[in-house]
Amino acid sequence: MVTTARGHEPPRPNRSGVTVPVPSSPPGHPELRRVAANGIEINVAIAGKGPAVLLLHGFPHTWRLWTHVMDGLSDRFRVIAPDLRGFGASTRAVDGYDAGTLAADAEALLHALGETSAAVVSIDAGAPPAFLLAMRRPGLVRQLVVMESLLGPLPGAEEFLAQGPPWWFGFHREPGLAESVLGGNEDRYIDWFLDEGTLGQGVEPALRAAFLDAFSGSEALRCAFSYYRALPSSAGQILDATRGGRLTVPTLAIGARPVGRALEQQLRPVADRLVGRLVEDCGHIIPLHRPDELLRLLNPFLTSAGASADASAGVPLDTTRR
Numbered sequence: 001m002v003t004t005a006r007g008h009e010p011p012r013p014n015r016s017g018v019t020v021p022v023p024s025s026p027p028g029h030p031e032l033r034r035v036a037a038n039g040i041e042i043n044v045a046i047a048g049k050g051p052a053v054l055l056l057h058g059f060p061h062t063w064r065l066w067t068h069v070m071d072g073l074s075d076r077f078r079v080i081a082p083d084l085r086g087f088g089a090s091t092r093a094v095d096g097y098d099a100g101t102l103a104a105d106a107e108a109l110l111h112a113l114g115e116t117s118a119a120v121v122s123i124d125a126g127a128p129p130a131f132l133l134a135m136r137r138p139g140l141v142r143q144l145v146v147m148e149s150l151l152g153p154l155p156g157a158e159e160f161l162a163q164g165p166p167w168w169f170g171f172h173r174e175p176g177l178a179e180s181v182l183g184g185n186e187d188r189y190i191d192w193f194l195d196e197g198t199l200g201q202g203v204e205p206a207l208r209a210a211f212l213d214a215f216s217g218s219e220a221l222r223c224a225f226s227y228y229r230a231l232p233s234s235a236g237q238i239l240d241a242t243r244g245g246r247l248t249v250p251t252l253a254i255g256a257r258p259v260g261r262a263l264e265q266q267l268r269p270v271a272d273r274l275v276g277r278l279v280e281d282c283g284h285i286i287p288l289h290r291p292d293e294l295l296r297l298l299n300p301f302l303t304s305a306g307a308s309a310d311a312s313a314g315v316p317l318d319t320t321r322r
Helices: 063-073 099-112 124-136 167-173 177-182 186-196 205-214 218-229 231-244 262-267 291-303 309-313
Strands: 031-037 040-047 052-056 078-082 118-123 141-147 251-255 274-278
Touching: 031 099, 040 063, 040 099, 052 063, 052 099, 052 124, 063 078, 063 205, 063 291, 078 099, 099 124, 099 231, 118 124, 118 291, 124 141, 124 231, 141 262, 141 291, 167 177, 167 218, 177 218, 186 205, 218 231, 251 262, 251 291, 262 274
Parallel strands: 052 078, 052 118, 118 141, 141 251, 251 274
Antiparallel strands: 031 040, 040 078
């Protein structure tokens, strides 16, 4: 069992000379474990005590995406932040990058840690498995939060996809291509996503270094791009789940740039208790770009376990665009 501690860093300018603010939350001390679950070993950071909150990151991230969110939640919750299959220090598996298998990974991880229920907070590639877990195991998922993602072919994202999916989807999905092209240039490529996802602000040096390390080398890239190569399988799993049932757990859909309301619109026809919110002036990587604003949404929602989604989020169920 390994423990790590992180201290504060001063604000620093990014490559455009813009100062990156350091969030006001106090430093956390997550415990790192390797947990055997669903046939792989999952690297997981754990902090705090209380009801479990499972945090599922996306690309190109690791559990460190949630650094400031963990700081803000660990005084009341047991916060569990794994590296997803193939990412960071988790097993670089040959396969299993479809949303259904990733949902099974999350379920097995919670069981291995002795948790019988958890709120699940997710973003980007972590959102489809979080959604499937809530659909398949509503008794396990106490509440669901999804951010800045799309749920396969579900209706509602037509406006967002009017010009086609983002360019990197096609690039990543061609087997073997992206990892062979990017070898030796991983830093420039990952930096592009980190800068775009924070509207040009970038991320703190320690976090940037951790992400670059996690996505360096052809095998690390192969695992990351396997998420995109599994999108057709994930889409079929999502369609099957929505044909056979509804999302019954309290759900909070949070948008920023570029996804905005698209995810909320996909969920509305299939969700019984849904609230949608936008984080203004925020890029795709909400937990790093606007962690304080995100915590202002998460804290009341997660604290009101068992309440309806509209009451726990403090906003009307029939949300309006703003």
